[in-house]
Structure formats: structure tokens, C-alpha cells
Amino acid sequence: MDHLQLSRRNFLKGGAGFAAAASLASLVGCGGEPVTSSDGAGSGDQAASKIVLGRPVDSNNLDPVTCIGNENIFMFNLIVEGLVKTADDSGDIEPCLAEKWDVSDDGRTYTFHVMEGLKFSDGSDVTAEDWKWTFERAMAATDSHWYSCVENIESVECPDDTTVIVTTKEAAASTLANLSIFEVGVQSKAHFDEVGEEEYVNAGPVGTGPYVLDEWVKGEYMTFKANPNYREEGLPLTEEIEFRVVADDNSRVIQLQGGDIDVADSVPFASLQQLEGDANCSPQVDPATMVYWISLNTQNEYLSNPQVREALYQATDAQEIIDMTSYGYAETAGSVISATSEYCDTSIEPPVADVEAAKKLLEEAGYPDGFEISLLLRGGNALYESIAQVILDQWKKIGVTVNIDSRESTAYSQARNELDLDVVISGWSDDVPDPTSLMQFIFDYDAAFGYYSGMQQPEELQEVNRQATVELDVEKRKELYAQIQQAFREEAIFIPFMSVPWASAIRNNVTGYIQTPMGNYRFQEIAVTE
Amino acid sequence: METLRYVLKRVLQMIPVLIVSAIAIFLLMRLLPGDAALATLGDKIDPEVYAALREEMGLNQSLWTQFTVWVFALAQGDLGTSVIYKIPVAGLVASRMQVTVLLAVVAVVMTVVIALPLGYLAGAKKGKLPDVVVRLLALLGLAAPSFWVGLMLLIVFGVRLAIFPTSGWGKTMGEHFWSLILPGFTLAFASIAVIIRNVRSNVVEVRNADYVSFGRSKGLSAWAISTGYILRNALIPTTTLLSMRIIGMLSGSVVIENIFGLPGIGSLLVQAVTGRDYAVVQACVLVFVIITLVVNLLTDILYTTLDHRIKLGGNEA
Numbered sequence: 001m002d003h004l005q006l007s008r009r010n011f012l013k014g015g016a017g018f019a020a021a022a023s024l025a026s027l028v029g030c031g032g033e034p035v036t037s038s039d040g041a042g043s044g045d046q047a048a049s050k051i052v053l054g055r056p057v058d059s060n061n062l063d064p065v066t067c068i069g070n071e072n073i074f075m076f077n078l079i080v081e082g083l084v085k086t087a088d089d090s091g092d093i094e095p096c097l098a099e100k101w102d103v104s105d106d107g108r109t110y111t112f113h114v115m116e117g118l119k120f121s122d123g124s125d126v127t128a129e130d131w132k133w134t135f136e137r138a139m140a141a142t143d144s145h146w147y148s149c150v151e152n153i154e155s156v157e158c159p160d161d162t163t164v165i166v167t168t169k170e171a172a173a174s175t176l177a178n179l180s181i182f183e184v185g186v187q188s189k190a191h192f193d194e195v196g197e198e199e200y201v202n203a204g205p206v207g208t209g210p211y212v213l214d215e216w217v218k219g220e221y222m223t224f225k226a227n228p229n230y231r232e233e234g235l236p237l238t239e240e241i242e243f244r245v246v247a248d249d250n251s252r253v254i255q256l257q258g259g260d261i262d263v264a265d266s267v268p269f270a271s272l273q274q275l276e277g278d279a280n281c282s283p284q285v286d287p288a289t290m291v292y293w294i295s296l297n298t299q300n301e302y303l304s305n306p307q308v309r310e311a312l313y314q315a316t317d318a319q320e321i322i323d324m325t326s327y328g329y330a331e332t333a334g335s336v337i338s339a340t341s342e343y344c345d346t347s348i349e350p351p352v353a354d355v356e357a358a359k360k361l362l363e364e365a366g367y368p369d370g371f372e373i374s375l376l377l378r379g380g381n382a383l384y385e386s387i388a389q390v391i392l393d394q395w396k397k398i399g400v401t402v403n404i405d406s407r408e409s410t411a412y413s414q415a416r417n418e419l420d421l422d423v424v425i426s427g428w429s430d431d432v433p434d435p436t437s438l439m440q441f442i443f444d445y446d447a448a449f450g451y452y453s454g455m456q457q458p459e460e461l462q463e464v465n466r467q468a469t470v471e472l473d474v475e476k477r478k479e480l481y482a483q484i485q486q487a488f489r490e491e492a493i494f495i496p497f498m499s500v501p502w503a504s505a506i507r508n509n510v511t512g513y514i515q516t517p518m519g520n521y522r523f524q525e526i527a528v529t530e
Numbered sequence: 531m532e533t534l535r536y537v538l539k540r541v542l543q544m545i546p547v548l549i550v551s552a553i554a555i556f557l558l559m560r561l562l563p564g565d566a567a568l569a570t571l572g573d574k575i576d577p578e579v580y581a582a583l584r585e586e587m588g589l590n591q592s593l594w595t596q597f598t599v600w601v602f603a604l605a606q607g608d609l610g611t612s613v614i615y616k617i618p619v620a621g622l623v624a625s626r627m628q629v630t631v632l633l634a635v636v637a638v639v640m641t642v643v644i645a646l647p648l649g650y651l652a653g654a655k656k657g658k659l660p661d662v663v664v665r666l667l668a669l670l671g672l673a674a675p676s677f678w679v680g681l682m683l684l685i686v687f688g689v690r691l692a693i694f695p696t697s698g699w700g701k702t703m704g705e706h707f708w709s710l711i712l713p714g715f716t717l718a719f720a721s722i723a724v725i726i727r728n729v730r731s732n733v734v735e736v737r738n739a740d741y742v743s744f745g746r747s748k749g750l751s752a753w754a755i756s757t758g759y760i761l762r763n764a765l766i767p768t769t770t771l772l773s774m775r776i777i778g779m780l781s782g783s784v785v786i787e788n789i790f791g792l793p794g795i796g797s798l799l800v801q802a803v804t805g806r807d808y809a810v811v812q813a814c815v816l817v818f819v820i821i822t823l824v825v826n827l828l829t830d831i832l833y834t835t836l837d838h839r840i841k842l843g844g845n846e847a
Contacts, residue, residue: 054697054791057801060614068570068579143582145574201616218615218622219801220793221698246697246791247801250681255791258689258696410564410806417568417575427573447576 050240051528054252054261058219058245062204064183065138068145070519077520078224080185080207083112084176088514088522091341091433093176107171107472112164120188121212121227128158133189148437149181173472177434210236210524220245237527256281256505262528264505268382273327275505284504285329286515289338290429293496299454300422302371309492311361315398317353318497325386333499335485340517343435343478345485351495358398370399376421379406384425419449426452431518439465453493461487544823555815556597559808565589566613566806587613610809619813630794634779636714641721649729656734671723680716680789687712697791713790717782721775728771732764766836773829777822
């Protein structure tokens, strides 16, 4: 048995070697850059600090005209600023680079008076040419995802560096809201000419925003440095912001708790709740324009019957859905227009289940024993999955069997794009604070099959929508949109149930974190204190 | 000379395998519903924007055109451009590859360093306390899913004790190494258990073999017997197993990289499949195929070093 002793010594030697390697590694690790995210804050100079935000996906296109997707558009408030902007916490329009504006009597021409002495982040002056070029590039890009925001603009004239005159094709209530879109935030033409259209995607614009893109390792992280020429003295407060990709939801929360990141974006409600009692972190829930509803495909043999749709509406209970899925972070919704909008008709109550009435309706429609339909679902999203389960239970009570058809996200998009569905949970969030864009998706049948209702809206309602688009009087416009929302309720093609906030979590020493209802990051005053 | 000829032959054999894999992955990706344009558009699919995007991404071309374009470019060493990242695939895959390879190396080293001594100890002390303890640990290792192990390690060593970073992989070589300790161990976890059990049973078998008794009666030192006789013979089946585990680790890296936020090829592949980034998926899969083939070849060469009775290529070559 002698050899065994030796082998144990051998083993110990190996173990010691490993321990040595590990301690060496720890020395190397400590000698390297510290892992804390607020290095430099000790100098007493707040502007020398750094903030790290963890998010599930990286940006992929920083060209404001050709980009698509929240991971890109949320970033532009850091880099560019426009004539007007939305408020931090509502859909109200506020002055931004334009201090004031005049509107012509016919409501078609807006003359903006831009602040004096504006400089781009690279130190060059913002000129009339930059403004005109920025608008004209957006207006020429008819294939852009954001074209609808500039579609109504006929021309833009800039007689001098501080005057921008926007003339629209027809007077529209949404003109100012549309001008808050990032793609018409003023950009340096000289920078664009230098990098070229193709590289603009990676370099991003040079604008007047509080931050400048510094480094971007695709799929890993992007860092922004404070704009030294920012128009407001003393801002932004934080010198550097890093957006780090942490794909896994749990890991993002763990990293926040561990202090490797200061802000975790897109946190599932279940994790938010766990953070409620945490000593170092807190949930950060900001109002959003996101509304979830169920679209009923009227081309389905059962759902073509309005009585059947009404029965499903009355079998649905919004309060129960949010109680069981949102941990109290979401609210019930009664309309496809977000309650953050003044055009939401709040007189329409969120669906409340009345099982007996719903059963009776089904019976009258000729389906006393119910039927089977499938519910198209984007897989891999815990919130959607749990919502689908609750709906399945609610509809089962009136005899309707729901088969959940869960598909991977792009396959799900494909099914929607071919209207290969019976019912689908849809979500909508606004990019500018106005219902025009959503209504376009619902009323223009070719855009999205009447937002997956499979229904061509009747001519009278189309006319109401056209009037609502151009009506300048807010009260009259509210009435028109109320008519539309009531018509949707009557037809029961959409069953709205939930209004969903932006769900993030922050370290308790982070102040000034703002995400607007449109989702944009406003980080002028974000800071981390020791 | 003979070894060289054998290696050359094996490398040549890789070519048809690569061609078949290339065709298979090209077709499989196209069988998935949806395309990159749809994936990019997300929730708001405007038909005009969709059509323009498809045109721009070259998705309107016939399958045959897409395939020939890809193959011709591939033959010139051009892997194409990522539609998600809008940068050349070659650079993207190469930078991601180094993370995954380093992760696998750390995991393999940990597996060998931990599993071999423990497995040997258990085998040599069969039925005694060390054996029972090691076997229990190995069983635990087999039963715990890796994503759970990873999260637990993160919570304990990353958050509570704050010894290791909880994400990313730093910027210097030292930081890379340090941030790979937890994910490396997570990745190695299941393999350690498998290898321990394997080494243990081999040692138990070899210990009682005639040649070991012969060595002992010849008066060889215990050291010579344990390394030269027992371990060497016990390691031959383990080598096969380890090479299979290395290939398994590459696919396991998909989960581990997501948990630890490592910018490796596994997380890239998942993202590319979801985004229907055909060029990236094709490149990643080809790289995986090449690694698998190379690891297999290296394993075969390693056999001859461990056991001189094994000859490469047989006699007919």
C-alpha cells in the first residue's frame, strides 16, 4: 500500500500547484483594473465618475434614419437633440433646442427659434445647413421605419443658423409630437460626409446631446463620454457611461447586487419584487406607453362572429391577469391607446369577467359547448407565457379551449406577418407621443392586417380617423379618438388588459435615472454617489 | 514521417466533412421560419420597410444564388458580413472564438487537475472513506444542472464574497483569466464528475492486473508503479472520454456564456440564430465542426504517446 501514500503526496502537490495558480491569479486580478464601477468618484469631482448600465442586447445601428429597435433608439437622447422633446415623465411636448416657435394661421407652417451659439460635441457650430440636411435626409428616406414622422413635412427652410421653418403638407395635430423623433435631432453634416453613409451606422451621429460615443465593441459594450461642449454648464454630471450587454435576466440582477453594474435594464417583474427588500438596490419602474392586448383574428370561423368575440371579451378579467403575472408593477388597461396619452378614452373599463353572461353569448352564437382556438405566443418571454396561462384558464371557464402556440421570436413574427393565427397577444409602445402611428397600423389594412384583427375598418370609421389625424383642436380630437376606441370596443376585435411600465433596477446610490415614457434614456443628471 | 503522412491524410478527409456540413447548415438555417429582416423589425412590421430591408439584405435572391455567392466568397476566405452587427463575420467570430477557446482551456485544465487525483484516490482506496466521499461528490456533480451551479457560484463568490467579477471578461490578460475562473469551473463541473467516475473504475480494474503485480514483485517503487503502470493504462479510456467532453464543453459554453455575460462564440451563435444572421451562424457552425475534427485528430495522436502498441494509420498506409 506504499504507492498510495505517494499518490496522495502527488495529489497534494497538484493541489498546491492549483492553489498557487489561483492566488497568483488573484494578484493579477487585483493588480488589474478594479471591478467597481464608480472608480474615480473618490476624487471629489463628481464629473469624473462612471456609470455602468446592463441590458439584454447590444445596439446594432446608430444611424437615426435607418435604425430599428429599442436597443438603438433609446440611445439617441444621449447623442442628439431636436427642436422639441417629450417631457421626462409624460407625453407633453417641451422646448429643446428651439426656445419658442410660431405657428401660421392655417396651422401648416411652424417657425422655430433655435438658441444662439449652439455647438456640436466636436466643437463646430450648428449651422442652417446642418438643420436643413438633417431634415432632408430623413424626408428622403421613404423606406425608413420612422418615415411616418416626417411624411407630412413638405419643406424645411433655414434662413439663418437659428431659424428653422417647417412647412407641412396639411395641418396636423401631431406635428410637434412628430418633431420630437430622434431622426430629426440636428446632426453634423460635415461628420456624415467624412464617415460616409455606410460607416454612419457604426460611428453614429455627431450631435448636441450630452454624450459622445467613445468606444463600441459590438455585442459586448459601448461607452459614452461627456460632451465637453454641452450647452448646459455643469452637465452632464457623469463623465462616462457604459452600456454592457448581459443577456441573461438573472445574471443582470446578480451583477447589480454584486455592484458590477449600477443600473439593470429590462428586469422581469419577478426579479423586481425580489429586489424590494434589498439593502443596496431598488426597482425603478417608469411609466411607459406600452399596452398589451389580445387581437382576435376575425377571419377565423368562430371569431368572425361578433357575439363570440364579445363572449371572449367578457370571459377575460384584466385585474386577474395583472394580479397573477405582474407582481403589482403593471396596471389594467381598457384601450389600445395608452393611459399616458390624453387621447385615451378612460370611460372604457378594462375587461371584467362575467362568466355567466359570456356563456350565454356563446350559446346564442351557437356554440354552447365552446370550441378550440390557438393562441400565438412569443416564446422565451416569461411574462407573455404567464399571461397566456391565465387567459387559457379564464376562457376555459366558458368552454373555449386555448392551444398555446409558442414560437421562437422570429418565427412568431413570421406567423404574424402571414396572419397565421387565431388570437395573439399584441403589444404597442409609442415612439412619439401621439396615437397617429398606432392608428395607421390598425386602419391601413396592408400594414398589419388591421393589427392582426384581420378586419378592414369600415369607411365611416376610416373617415373619423382621417379627421382625427388633422384636427388641431385637442378637445375635438379627443372626441374623434373616443369614437374610434368605442367602435373597437363594440366590435371586440381587441381585448386590452394591461399597461406595462419600463422595469429597471438601480443601485441605491444612483440618482437622476430617467427613462421617458417613449423609452429614451435621459442621462444629463444621472450620477452615482459614494 | 509516418505520423505526418497520417495527419495529412486525416486533414484531407476533413474536407468532404466540411463541405457536407456547410451545405447542411446553409439549408437548415433557411428552413427556419422568418428571416433577418423580420427579426430586425421586431413588433412593428411595415410591409414597405420589410420589403426594402429584404432587398438590402439580399434575401430576395434565389436560394441557389445565395448559396453560390456564399460558397465563392468562402473559397476566397470571406465569411460575409453580419446583418446584426454590420461588420465582417471573420473578425467577429475570431474575437469571440478566443473567449470560448480560453474558457474551454480553463475548464479542461480544471477538469484534469481536479478529476485525475480524486479519481485515482477513489480507485486506489476502493470501498474506504475517501472513495465514498469522492463518489458522493461526483454524484452531486452529475445531478446539478450547470446553469444552477453557475448562478450559485455567482451569488456566493461574486455577490456575497465579491472575490470574482460577476460579468464580462475584462480588458487585460490577467482580468480575462480571473473572470474565467467561475465560468470555467461551472463548465468543468459536470465533466469533473464524469472523469472522476471513469478514472476510478479504470484504476480499480488496472490495479489488479497481472502486470501491476509483476511490477510490484520486481521491487519497483510505488511511484513508478502508480504513474508508469496504473495511471498510464487507466488513462487511455479517459482520454477518449475527455476529448468528447471538450467537444461537449463547446456546446455547453452557450449556456455558461449567457449566465456570466462572456462575449464568446456560444452567446454569439444563440443571438445569430434568433436574429437569422445566416452568415454568422454558418461561420460559427463551421468553426465548431473544425474544432471537433481537430480535437478528434489530436486525441488519436495522444493515444500513441500513451500506448505505444497503438499505431497511427495501421500498416497499409
